Amino acid sequence: MDRVNPLHGALRISATGDRPPAHAWACYTEPRRWQAWAPQIREVDYPHEVVVPGTSGRVTGVGGVIAVFRVEAVDHEARTWAWSVRSGPLRVRLEHGIEQRGAGSLAWADVHALWPVVLGYAPVARWALGRLVRPA
Helix, strand or coil: CCCCCCCEEEEEEEEEECCCHHHHHHHHHCHHHHHHHCCCEEEEECCCCCCCCCCEEEEEEHHHCEEEEEEEEEECCCCEEEEEEEECCEEEEEEEEEEEECCEEEEEEEEEEEHHHHHHHHHHHHHHHHHHHCCC
16 A cells, blocks of 8 residues: 655645736746746756756756756646656656636646645745746
């Protein structure tokens, strides 16, 4: 029997804004654009223009913290993608999506990790998602 670790959890974080879904999706899936809307990301090292399943890269965050990642899934038609991120002993799995809301977008992220990581990351993710769906 598999046991569920009570220290692990998941939380959906979302934001809505006026950016059209196609543009928000491009910003979400083109790593060269991440720094523009995700203030916690300072640098991205990734070999492709758009996220590709089965590929890896790394991001440098605030304070020089380095995290390596692996893109697990991308569905351009459904506008969803998922990746696993690791920095030292911390591991996070994130599922992302963009949905149409009127003329704008709803961006969401499901964060799966240890509860302290999920809860600590939630405000940062919410802020970043808000920037993603609001035109500059």
